[in-house]
Amino acid sequence: MKFMLMLYADEKAGAAIPQAEMAKAMQQMSAYQHTLEKAGAFISTAALGITEDARTITRYDGELKVHDGPYAETREQLGGYFMIEAPDMAKAIELAALCPAATWGPIEIRPFHPGYGPD
Numbered sequence: 001m002k003f004m005l006m007l008y009a010d011e012k013a014g015a016a017i018p019q020a021e022m023a024k025a026m027q028q029m030s031a032y033q034h035t036l037e038k039a040g041a042f043i044s045t046a047a048l049g050i051t052e053d054a055r056t057i058t059r060y061d062g063e064l065k066v067h068d069g070p071y072a073e074t075r076e077q078l079g080g081y082f083m084i085e086a087p088d089m090a091k092a093i094e095l096a097a098l099c100p101a102a103t104w105g106p107i108e109i110r111p112f113h114p115g116y117g118p119d
Contacts, residue, residue, distance in 0.1 A: 002043065002112040003084050003092040008076040009105035011050055028100040036084060041095055043083035051077045076105045 017025070036042035056067045082099070086092040089111065096107050 001086060001088065001092075003086055003089075004108075004110050004112065005082040005084060005092075005096050005099065006078055006108040006110065007080045007082070007099070007101040007105070008108065009079050009101065010075060011077050011079070014079070014104070025100065025104075032099050033082075035098055036082065036095065039095065041084045041086055043085055045080065045082045047080040048078060079105075 014022075033042060033045055051069050054069050056069070058065045058067075079101075084092065084095055086095060089109070092109050092111075096102070096109050099107060101107060
């Protein structure tokens, strides 16, 4: 099964982290990716830009509306993801628990909908 690990954190707190400390955190994330690769679970990963640069769109009654930033105010923002392969949710949880980002904020683990996820 394929799962997406969605990594959430407080962007403002992240922006306040000194550069050397952030570099160390990114090294930890790279090491986590290597752990997933060795386990045969890694599919892909990406970091997302800040929510200030995001746009949210809606289309009601044929009219497109574009809103600056995220539509919902939250304490934590989606900062990136890992797509992994695991036999079941229990294994996906086990692999997600190894991710250093769990110390910065929650990680949502969601299986891909059968027939609609990547092959």
